[in-house]
Amino acid sequence: MKEVPTVQEFVDGVRREVHREEQHSGLPGGVMLVECDKVMCVWDVFRSANSRPVQDYLKRSPFVAAVYPDGSAQLLSRDEDECRLFATLWELGK
DSSP states (O other), rough: OOOOHHHHHHHHHHHHHHHHHHTTTTHHHHHHEEEEESSEEEHHHHHTSSSHHHHEEEEEEOOOOEEOOTTTTEEEOOOOHHHHHHHHHHHHTT
């Protein structure tokens, strides 16, 4: 089984995957959810976040982030320290 990524690895992966999706899949630039269950996946909130399979992936994932059209991102977690670390790493990477 794959190890849980660090927050830094997750931030790096989110950037890569969102860029890839924007370039290759033609996502409309809306709000995207990014999770890393077994592999990192990007979900368009408006098209798929309400589907049961996507919800199952999101529940299993150690990290889930929302990426907004303005380029900001937010870790969806109840752990304040993880959220602060994610926000700091995200901003430093801009």
